[in-house]
Amino acid sequence: MISFQLNGQRVDADVPADMPLLWVVRDHFKLKGSKFGCGMGLCGACSMLVDGQSTRTCILPVAAVANRAVTTIEGLADKDSQQLSTLQQAWVAHSVPQCGYCQSGQLISATALLNSNPAPSDADIDNAMQGNLCRCGTYPRIKQAIKAAAEQTAAAVHTFDPRQAEAKA
Amino acid sequence: MSQTNQARRLFLKQLGIVGGGLIVGLPLSASVNANSTTNAALQPNAFIHLSQSGEVSFYLPRSEMGQGTYHGLTTLIGEELDIDPARIRVHHATADTAFNNPEYDQQITGGSTSMKGSYLPLRQAAADARALLLLAAVQQLGVPREQLRTDNGYVLHGEQKTPYAELVAVAAQLETPQDVALKEPSEFKYIGKQRPRLDGHAKATGTAEFGLDIDFPGLQRAVLVRCPVAGGTVNRVDDSAARGMPGVTHVVSIHNGVAVVAEHYYQAKLAAAKLVIDWQLPEKLSQFSSAEGQAQFAQALDADKSHEAFKQGDGSKALNPASRVLRADYWAPYLAHATMEPMNCTVKIADGEMDVWVGSQSPGLAQGLAAFYSGISKSKIRIHSTFLGGGFGRRTASDYVGEAVAIAKASGVPVQLIWSREDDTRHDLYRPAAMARFAIGLTDDGRIDTWQVRRAGPNIMAYTVDEALDAMAPGFLPNGMVNWMSKAGYGLYDGWSLDHSSVEGLYEDYDASHKAVEHVTVDPGLPCGFWRSVGHSFSGFFKESMIDEVAVATEQDPVAYRLQHLSGNPRLANALKVAAEKAGWPKAGNSERRLGVAAHNSFASSVAQVAEVSLENGAIRVHKVVCVVDCGRVVNPDVVKAQMESGILFGLTAALHGEITLKDGVVQQSNFHDYPVLRMPQTPEIDVHIIDSNEPPTGVGEPGTPPIAAAVANALFALTGQRLRSLPLKLAS
Numbered sequence: 001m002i003s004f005q006l007n008g009q010r011v012d013a014d015v016p017a018d019m020p021l022l023w024v025v026r027d028h029f030k031l032k033g034s035k036f037g038c039g040m041g042l043c044g045a046c047s048m049l050v051d052g053q054s055t056r057t058c059i060l061p062v063a064a065v066a067n068r069a070v071t072t073i074e075g076l077a078d079k080d081s082q083q084l085s086t087l088q089q090a091w092v093a094h095s096v097p098q099c100g101y102c103q104s105g106q107l108i109s110a111t112a113l114l115n116s117n118p119a120p121s122d123a124d125i126d127n128a129m130q131g132n133l134c135r136c137g138t139y140p141r142i143k144q145a146i147k148a149a150a151e152q153t154a155a156a157v158h159t160f161d162p163r164q165a166e167a168k169a
Numbered sequence: 170m171s172q173t174n175q176a177r178r179l180f181l182k183q184l185g186i187v188g189g190g191l192i193v194g195l196p197l198s199a200s201v202n203a204n205s206t207t208n209a210a211l212q213p214n215a216f217i218h219l220s221q222s223g224e225v226s227f228y229l230p231r232s233e234m235g236q237g238t239y240h241g242l243t244t245l246i247g248e249e250l251d252i253d254p255a256r257i258r259v260h261h262a263t264a265d266t267a268f269n270n271p272e273y274d275q276q277i278t279g280g281s282t283s284m285k286g287s288y289l290p291l292r293q294a295a296a297d298a299r300a301l302l303l304l305a306a307v308q309q310l311g312v313p314r315e316q317l318r319t320d321n322g323y324v325l326h327g328e329q330k331t332p333y334a335e336l337v338a339v340a341a342q343l344e345t346p347q348d349v350a351l352k353e354p355s356e357f358k359y360i361g362k363q364r365p366r367l368d369g370h371a372k373a374t375g376t377a378e379f380g381l382d383i384d385f386p387g388l389q390r391a392v393l394v395r396c397p398v399a400g401g402t403v404n405r406v407d408d409s410a411a412r413g414m415p416g417v418t419h420v421v422s423i424h425n426g427v428a429v430v431a432e433h434y435y436q437a438k439l440a441a442a443k444l445v446i447d448w449q450l451p452e453k454l455s456q457f458s459s460a461e462g463q464a465q466f467a468q469a470l471d472a473d474k475s476h477e478a479f480k481q482g483d484g485s486k487a488l489n490p491a492s493r494v495l496r497a498d499y500w501a502p503y504l505a506h507a508t509m510e511p512m513n514c515t516v517k518i519a520d521g522e523m524d525v526w527v528g529s530q531s532p533g534l535a536q537g538l539a540a541f542y543s544g545i546s547k548s549k550i551r552i553h554s555t556f557l558g559g560g561f562g563r564r565t566a567s568d569y570v571g572e573a574v575a576i577a578k579a580s581g582v583p584v585q586l587i588w589s590r591e592d593d594t595r596h597d598l599y600r601p602a603a604m605a606r607f608a609i610g611l612t613d614d615g616r617i618d619t620w621q622v623r624r625a626g627p628n629i630m631a632y633t634v635d636e637a638l639d640a641m642a643p644g645f646l647p648n649g650m651v652n653w654m655s656k657a658g659y660g661l662y663d664g665w666s667l668d669h670s671s672v673e674g675l676y677e678d679y680d681a682s683h684k685a686v687e688h689v690t691v692d693p694g695l696p697c698g699f700w701r702s703v704g705h706s707f708s709g710f711f712k713e714s715m716i717d718e719v720a721v722a723t724e725q726d727p728v729a730y731r732l733q734h735l736s737g738n739p740r741l742a743n744a745l746k747v748a749a750e751k752a753g754w755p756k757a758g759n760s761e762r763r764l765g766v767a768a769h770n771s772f773a774s775s776v777a778q779v780a781e782v783s784l785e786n787g788a789i790r791v792h793k794v795v796c797v798v799d800c801g802r803v804v805n806p807d808v809v810k811a812q813m814e815s816g817i818l819f820g821l822t823a824a825l826h827g828e829i830t831l832k833d834g835v836v837q838q839s840n841f842h843d844y845p846v847l848r849m850p851q852t853p854e855i856d857v858h859i860i861d862s863n864e865p866p867t868g869v870g871e872p873g874t875p876p877i878a879a880a881v882a883n884a885l886f887a888l889t890g891q892r893l894r895s896l897p898l899k900l901a902s
Binding site for chain 2: 016019020023027030031032033034035036037038039040042043045072073074076077084088091092093094095096097098099100101102103104107125126127129130132133134135136137138139140141142143
């Protein structure tokens with residue numbers, strides 16, 4: 001029996017310790033949003049947040065997440081209101097997805113990026129997202145949506161910036 | 170209609186006649202008439218369903234694989250039904266002739282035809298439904314038709330608003346009126362407007378259902394081991410080790426390999442590695458290696474035995490030995506599709522009936538192939554369509570459906586067949602390799618007089634015939650006979666006509682007094698299929714590089730030289746002019762960079778692209794692509810833009826990385842480390858411009874792909890002086 005947090009809830013899974021986390025989440029917990037793409041950790045379709053880090057779960061034995069926090073695409077929206085995360089809203093507004101298959105993984109990696117770096121440069125975005133493949137070529141829109149979400153979050157936070165305050169005064 | 174479409178349509182019609190069971194030419198709006206609806210709902214045709222509780226449903230007849238049919242075709246319905254498309258519930262249509270693509274008389278999503286073929290019929294279907302609702306309102310409200318109008322799901326009479334739902338019961342009793350007029354473009358509320366994709370929410374929340382997401386109690390997973398050389402069969406199998414592995418419930422042999430069925434996919438995969446199989450290798454393909462491949466194709470071009478594909482004027486005879494002739498050979502390799510969602514199919518057989526869940530570009534053929542491999546009649550096979558995790562032509566084939574059905578039948582349990590990425594890379598139906606040899610005869614003043622091109626390579630049709638016959642042969646023919654007919658492959662097909670997709674795009678665009686297009690079939694036996702933009706995927710590179718060579722050789726500007734030869738092609742000429750202007754041709758952004766241009770017609774659309782390229786530490790770096798498209802009237806501008814971005818990046822992967830090679834018939838690539846796909850850091854800025862047009866809509870899913878490799882190669886020539894005539898593009902160090 002392996003216990004971990006899945007989208008904020010403690011869960012127990014009676015599965016073999018070497019079963020990849022992706023298949024535990026998809027087949028045991030029936031959350032189908034995370035996808036199988038390559039089975040070698042090369043494409044990022046299976047990405048989930050493990051303690052906040054974007055992690056390739058098609059090659060991660062479930063035993064490795066014992067007592068850790070796992071967040072999937074299903075855990076990005078607000079649990080009570082079902083309101084989409086800022087990034088998800090930007091994804092919809094910019095019509096990012098095409099076939100959509102890789103997008104769960106893209107959103108997970110983008111979420112990890114903005115959590116650690118709220119104002120990423122183009123190079124930061126390239127660096128954080130290069131592990132997530134998209135065959136439809138949605139990269140330009142992914143980048144736009146990440147920037148839009150970052151700007152929106154920055155605007156909503158109203159951090160006190162003494163230089164801005166000075167400039168206004 | 171393009172010549173390709175004509176050829177395909179003729180081909181499919183002929184099969185229909187052979188098969189005796191194909192219903193063709195059914196008018197879309199008449200496929201299910203009002204008589205079949207009940208008081209509870211209005212279903213004036215196969216596409217639209219209105220319930221009394223207010224639900225408006227649209228049965229989407231074309232597959233959604235990223236290209237935007239879900240959004241685009243729903244926009245057409247919303248427009249003529251006069252209801253916000255976001256209020257329409259969209260269902261993926263099942264396999265039924267009512268959902269046939271009018272361009273092919275088959276239920277196929279391909280050839281960039283979805284909007285082109287649906288623009289009028291789907292609008293008509295929705296306009297008919299709206300007319301019925303208005304007729305019902307006349308009866309129910311007792312007011313003349315002239316005093317009624319509609320808006321977003323309501324019939325309006327002065328201040329009185331009646332929801333469509335309240336008119337459904339009466340409307341369902343009425344005959345669909347004839348000759349209902351469509352809206353004038355000036356009345357459009359949704360067509361041509363910028364709106365977020367309707368499938369965006371589901372795809373940003375992980376709730377969009379793909380084939381791989383199908384699950385139900387008792388479903389088992391299957392992994393199939395196929396012969397490393399395509400077409401090989403099993404001599405002997407030792408499955409004792411595999412059977413002992415955890416979770417394994419069945420090991421079964423089917424037509425093309427041995428399948429392991431287990432509780433979980435990863436268990437089936439681990440067990441499949443334990444199978445020891447002795448294969449009967451196919452003789453021809455197992456003797457082919459890519460190292461000698463190009464030489465083999467070149468020899469075939471030397472041999473002077475070819476089919477005439479097209480001739481204009483005096484053809485090759487016009488190549489005057491006294492005048493200047495430019496000659497060059499071009500090469501493009503086999504390519505895999507590498508859809509992000511590997512092939513998969515879920516099958517449940519019970520009580521002589523079958524359910525098949527699959528993301529397919531051709532659900533009708535999938536149903537036919539399911540019948541062929543199960544012996545269950547098509548009328549007892551239900552196809553449940555899902556979103557497709559990428560298609561690019563790969564999912565027009567149903568090989569994986571046949572496999573899943575055969576495994577379910579042999580094992581006796583419901584199975585989901587899942588291809589690994591390695592299976593997907595090694596057992597694709599590949600974009601055929603191709604070699605083209607140009608001889609361009611020039612007039613004294615440097616204009617093109619004779620355009621001669623000869624192409625060597627495999628034909629896709631030989632492989633589609635095989636599967637289509639299996640899928641469409643009538644039930645009374647024994648399988649053995651169908652097998653014989655389909656395996657006759659080239660013999661059967663050669664006598665029909667040339668596969669136009671083998672030469673499409675090589676010769677059509679530029680003016681020349683004389684043209685000669687010839688074809689030599691060279692086919693090592695690796696299965697081939699439709700790959701985004703089909704023949705144009707290589708011919709765009711060949712033709713647009715060659716014209717650049719000619720412009721350079723005659724010391725003329727590549728844009729101006731093209732324009733001189735586009736008098737018969739005003740839309741392409743215009744797209745090219747606009748692209749050059751938007752890109753600031755001929756000057757690149759800085760002195761380290763150069764521009765390259767390409768322009769190409771495909772799928773009835775015109776696309777011109779200018780690529781800005783430099784070298785970074787000796788590696789090719791594409792900074793920016795300006796793209797101009799003329800695709801007629803635009804239904805969803807943002808989808809057109811997205812498809813240009815998509816087509817460019819798909820083509821850029823092929824230009825910079827794509828290459829499938831064989832050794833003794835075995836595909837050498839396996840996964841994304843050795844068959845790389847473009848990643849975000851390599852992605853250029855893309856600037857798309859759409860030509861404003863009132864012409865009927867044409868394709869956008871594919872036309873963005875053909876020009877990009879040539880635009881980059883032409884920029885590399887300007888930058889380095891190296892003329893790269895092979896894909897993928899590799900500079901000499």
